[in-house]
Amino acid sequence: MYDTNEAKTAVQNDVKFHCSDVQVYYGESHAIKDVSIELLDNTVTAFIGPSGCGKSTFLRCLNRMNDTIDICRVEGKIDLDGEDIYDSRVDPVQLRARVGMVFQKPNPFPKSIYDNVAYGPRIHGLTKNKAELDEVVESSLRKAAIWNEVKDRLHAPGTGLSGGQQQRLCIARAIATAPEVLLMDEPCSALDPIATAQVEELIDELRESYSVVIVTHSMQQAARVSQKTAFFHLGVMVEYDETTKIFTNPSDQRTQDYITGRFG
Numbered sequence: 001m002y003d004t005n006e007a008k009t010a011v012q013n014d015v016k017f018h019c020s021d022v023q024v025y026y027g028e029s030h031a032i033k034d035v036s037i038e039l040l041d042n043t044v045t046a047f048i049g050p051s052g053c054g055k056s057t058f059l060r061c062l063n064r065m066n067d068t069i070d071i072c073r074v075e076g077k078i079d080l081d082g083e084d085i086y087d088s089r090v091d092p093v094q095l096r097a098r099v100g101m102v103f104q105k106p107n108p109f110p111k112s113i114y115d116n117v118a119y120g121p122r123i124h125g126l127t128k129n130k131a132e133l134d135e136v137v138e139s140s141l142r143k144a145a146i147w148n149e150v151k152d153r154l155h156a157p158g159t160g161l162s163g164g165q166q167q168r169l170c171i172a173r174a175i176a177t178a179p180e181v182l183l184m185d186e187p188c189s190a191l192d193p194i195a196t197a198q199v200e201e202l203i204d205e206l207r208e209s210y211s212v213v214i215v216t217h218s219m220q221q222a223a224r225v226s227q228k229t230a231f232f233h234l235g236v237m238v239e240y241d242e243t244t245k246i247f248t249n250p251s252d253q254r255t256q257d258y259i260t261g262r263f264g
């Protein structure tokens with residue numbers, strides 16, 4: 001039913017994130033229950049599940065974006081390369097340079113294309129001079145597969161690009177701080193089919209350099225772009241396995257019901 005690519009399966013890659021017994025509360029409401037998962041390097045992991053099951057909440061735990069929500073409380077342990085990201089010594093701003101994020105709606109800053117990409121390297125002091133910064137901007141735009149479309153108008157506003165171009169600009173902005181992990185929260189939901197195909201192709205390329213975690217409502221997209229899939233339901237991670245296995249022979253009846261469209 002779903003077109004998965006078994007040859008792309010990545011089982012031997014290193015663990016980037018080791019999450020154990022993660023709980024998330026919004027006030028009294030228990031949104032994520034006992035989630036334990038290992039997320040691999042050089043792998044695209046898809047989070048799927050019905051609306052409200054907690055996919056975005058769990059994704060936001062991985063770079064402490066939930067810290068910005070007053071009523072949100074995270075418990076359990078989340079290690080990135082063996083280091084606890086919730087340790088009081090960890091600076092969330094530095095963490096977010098290592099664990100970049102791309103949102104549902106393209107959100108370029110009201111700045112030029114160049115300045116959008118240069119923003120992260122500038123605030124983190126990653127380059128020594130203008131020539132180095134130019135290089136980072138160019139290589140990030142190239143990796144995000146948008147260089148050829150913008151190279152002659154780097155000083156035009158980022159907000160003047162099409163939706164698909166804006167999303168690739170946001171991916172370039174996330175890549176510019178040399179992250180190790182890219183979190184993508186429904187990155188194609190505001191894009192047309194052509195822009196979606198371009199971003200999906202890009203996600204496949206990004207996997208060579210990063211660990212990519214993507215929340216998606218589209219099971220076809222999860223099947224196309226990911227090697228691992230986690231299925232969430234009512235705040236619980238029901239099943240986590242090779243994408244091929246999840247879409248062809250899931251172990252849990254709830255996963256089976258979801259992928260065959262019986263609920264959600």
Ligand SMILES: Nc1ncnc2c1ncn2[C@@H]1O[C@H](COP(=O)(O)OP(=O)(O)OP(=O)(O)O)[C@@H](O)[C@H]1O
Pocket residue numbers: 026031049050051052053054055056057058069071217
């Ligand atoms: N800022 C918030 N304040 C209070 N409750 C929240 C907040 N964000 C999410 N929730 C609740 O947490 C639960 C999980 O929401 P979340 O957005 O993580 O689910 P999701 O699977 O990503 O949903 P969708 O696919 O619709 O985006 C829901 O019950 C939601 O109402």
